[in-house]
Amino acid sequence: MPTLKAKIIDITTGEKGVVLNEQDAKGMMLRIHDRVRLSKGGANVLARIDISDRIVCRIEVSSGLVCPGEVGIYRDLLQDFPVSEGEEVEISPAPTPPSVEYIRKKMRGQTLTKGEITQIVKDTVTHSLSQLEVAAFLMAEEYVGMNMDEIESLTRAMVETGNTIDFGEPVVDKHSIGGVPGNKVTLLIVPIVAAAGLKIPKTSSRAITSPSGTADTMEVLAPVEFSVSELRRLLQKTGGYIAWGGSLNLAPADDLFIRVEHPLSIDPRPQMLASIMAKKLAVGVSTLVLDIPTGRGAKVESFEEARKLANEFIELGSRLGIRVRCGLTYGGQPVGHTVGPALEAKEALETLMGRGPNSLIEKSTALAGTLFEMTGLAPRGGGQDMAKEILRSGKAYQKFREIIENQGGNPNIKPDEIPLGEKRYILAAPTDGYVSIINNSAINAIAKAAGAPLDKGSGVKLYAKMGYAVKKGDPVVEIYAERESKLKEALGVASRNPPFMIEGMLLEEVPGF
C-alpha cells in the first residue's frame, strides 16, 4: 500500500476527492474518477481521484501541482478526514461499493430490499457514491418508480442516516409540496396554530429553484438559524417557530439528492414522498397537514393526480405513525399578491394585522383549521372558523410578535418599515379586459432575474389576478429590484415570458407593422 504525503488543496469541488500524480496513479492502475481508500492511524475514508499530470516537479511550479509521492486533498474531503500538510497517508485502490449494484438493479426495473435501499442512502451520505451514481438512482426512481415498501424503506433510511429531535411531547406540522409562487402561508399558519396551544416546530428550507423559500421570507423579520437546543427552547417558550432546517442534519441525504435533482430538473415522486416524510419523522411529528397546490404551472396539474399523491402521503404516513390530511389548494397562480422575500414578509405581516388579501386568509385558515380538527380542538367542519377567529381577534398577530421576538427579531416592526427594492417598473394592461392567465413560471423567472432570493427586497407584486377586470394602462405587475442591472434583466425575462394575459389581448402582430 503506497504511502503518500498529504498536500492540502484549497478548492471545494462538491465531491470527496483527492489528486494523485499521474505516475503514482499509473503505478496503482488507477484512472481518473476511480475510487481509493485513504488511511492514517485508525481513520480511513473513500475518495475519487483527479490526476495531476506534471511529471517533472520543481519548486517554482504553479499551484495545484501534485508531485509523485504526494496526494492532494480537496477541501471537501478535509472535513471527513482531517490531515495536515505533509502528513503521511496510505492509499489503496478501493472496490466499487455494493450499492452501485443495487442502483443498477433498480435501473433494470427490479424491486429493492430495505437493506439495499439503506445501503444506497448510507453510501450517498458518506459520499461513497459519485454524483453520477446518485443521479442514476434518482432517474431510476423517476422512470422505473418504487412501490410503497421501497418508499417506506427510503424514508426510514433517510431518517436513520441523520439527526433526530425528540421534543418530548406531541407536535404538529404543516408542509407544502411547493411549486406555487408567493406561498407565504406558513408565516400565518404557525402563529394561528401556536396561538391555539398546539406545538408547531416548523423547519423550512431556503429557495432552491424558487424566488423565496419560507426560511428566506421569515429571515426578513428574524434570524432563522438555530441549534437543536435553541429550537427546544423556542418551542417551549412560544409553542412555535419558523427556522431554517438546513444546518440541523435532519435527513441529510435530502440535500445530496437535491444537489443532483436541481441541475437535472427532476423531482421523482418516490423521492418527494420520502424526503418530506423523513424530515417530519426525524422531529417526531404526530399530525401533519399537507398542502398540495394543484393547477396549471404547479407541480401537480390535475386533481386526479393530486388525489393520488394525497393518498400516497396518507398511506406512507400511516406506515410511519404520522396522521396525515392533505389540502388540495389552487396552485394555478401565485398565492396572495407578492413574490420575493421582503414583499412576502410584508404581505404576511399585513394579513396578520388584519389587512390581507382574501385568498391568503382563506388558504391559511383552511390548513390551520385542518390541524384543529385532526387534534380534536375543533369539530369536523369547524376548524377554519376557529382559525379565522384566532386571526381576526389579533391573537395570531400577538403570537407572531412573540415568535419574532423569541427568534431575535424586532416584534414592533411595521409592514412599511420592511425595506423593498427601490428600482421598480410597472407592467400595465395593454388593453381593457379580464386577466385570463397569471403565469407561475414567468413570475418565478422574473422575480429571480430581479435578484430574489439573495436580494431580499427584490420580487414581483401583482395588482390584478386571474378574473380581475382591468382597463388599458392599469398596473398589473410591478417588478422590484435592488439594482438597476437586475431590474433590466428582469424586464428582459418579462418580455420573453409574459407574466400575464388579458383576455382579448393581441399576442403578436403578423406581419409586425
Place this chain on the structure above:
Amino acid sequence: MPTLKAKIIDITTGEKGVVLNEQDAKGMMLRIHDRVRLSKGGANVLARIDISDRIVCRIEVSSGLVCPGEVGIYRDLLQDFPVSEGEEVEISPAPTPPSVEYIRKKMRGQTLTKGEITQIVKDTVTHSLSQLEVAAFLMAEEYVGMNMDEIESLTRAMVETGNTIDFGEPVVDKHSIGGVPGNKVTLLIVPIVAAAGLKIPKTSSRAITSPSGTADTMEVLAPVEFSVSELRRLLQKTGGYIAWGGSLNLAPADDLFIRVEHPLSIDPRPQMLASIMAKKLAVGVSTLVLDIPTGRGAKVESFEEARKLANEFIELGSRLGIRVRCGLTYGGQPVGHTVGPALEAKEALETLMGRGPNSLIEKSTALAGTLFEMTGLAPRGGGQDMAKEILRSGKAYQKFREIIENQGGNPNIKPDEIPLGEKRYILAAPTDGYVSIINNSAINAIAKAAGAPLDKGSGVKLYAKMGYAVKKGDPVVEIYAERESKLKEALGVASRNPPFMIEGMLLEEVPGF
C-alpha cells in the same frame, strides 16, 4: 464584467472547469458548478466553477489556493482556452445552454427535432453540458427511447461534430455490437476480406468494460495508433488495417457518452445504433456486415430481440446510404478458446496458419462471406465457401503478414513467440459430465482481475466449452496472469463467480458439512 488573473492549476478533473475565490463568486452571485464564460482577445469558452474559500491570501499558503482577483484554470480547460499564468481573463456568468431544455423535453417523453438533437451533441462535444446533464440525456434515451428520425439525427450530429475521412473509393467494414468474450474474429476477417481485393479500413476500440478490445489484441502484434494520412497509406498499400480509432476524432461525442455510460453500466439502444453507424458514416463505409452475438450473457439474449435490432440497423443504414447485413451469431459463451490480448492474438494467428478451432473459423468466414455476397464477389450462398478457401489457401495469412508489417510489427512472428503470463492456475472439472454452462460475465471478470487488458499476457484459456464431455480432474479453465497478486485476485473472483458448470455438478451442499 470582472477581469481576473489566470492561475494555472495542474489538475485534470474530467470536466472543463475553473476555480473562483469565494469572494468573487459571491460578488457575481455564482454558486459551485454554475457556468461562466471566460474571454480574452477574441477567444471565449464556457466553464463550470469550483470554489476556493480561503479569504485571507498570503504568499506561503498551500497549493490550489485561488485568491480574490484570480481565476484558477484546470488543465482540462487549458486545451480549449490557452492562457498564461497571470494573464487577464474576463469572466461573466453564463446562461444555461438551450440544450439543457431539450434534454428535459426528452426526459418528459417528448420527441426531439433534428436541430435540438444536433445542439445536444454539439454542447456535449464542447463540454458545455456537464457529465450529469449528459447522463440525464442518456438515461432518457434508455427509458423514454427515440424514434428512427431521432436516431438518424443523432447519428448525423455525431458525424458532423467530428472528423471524417474520405478514402476516395468504396470501402467495406465489419462490426460487432460486442458483449461476448474472446471475439477475435476481426483479426481473421480483415485479412480474408482484403485478400479478396476489397478495401476494409478497420478502426476498432480498446477495451472499455471487457478484458480485451480488438485494438488491444492487435497491438500484441503491431502498433495500432496512426494519423489519418498514415491510415490512407496503409489502406492503399494492403487494402486493410486494424487500427485504434480513439485518436482520430471520428464521432468524438461517442467517447464523451461512453464516459458516462460506463460508470452507470447503461448502453441505451438508440445510442448504440447511432454510435456504431456514426463511426461508419464518418469513414464513408458503403457496405457493412454487423455481428450481433446473441445468447445468455450476451448484450442481446433472445433471437427475437436480435432480429428487431438487426432491422433497426438495416433501416438506419438505408437512411444513411450504408448497405447493412446482420449476422446473428451465438454469443452465449466465448468465441474460440481464449480471452485476453496476447492469448487472443495467438489464437487468431494460429487460426490464420491453419490450426484454429472450428467455431472461430465458421464465424469469421461466415461474416467475411457476407461481405463477398453483398459486393457481388460471390453469389448468394457462396460467400462463406469463398472465405474458407482464402483462409485454407494461406492467402489470408499472407495478407495478415503484410498488414502486420505495414503497421510496423514483425510479420514473421510465430504463435509460440507471443509472451503469455507466467503465473497460471488450472480450474479442473470437479466431476465427470458434460459442460453445461460457460459463464461469459464470470470469464470476463476473471480475465480482468488477472490484469487484462493492461497486462497483455493475462487472460483465460478454455480447454472445454459447452457440450464437451470432461472427466473429473480434466482442465477446463486456465487463468494466466503476469503477477502473482493478480492471479490471486482472479482466483478470488473465480471462487465467487464459477466460470463453468458441469452437468450434475453439486452447486452447494446444505447443510455445509
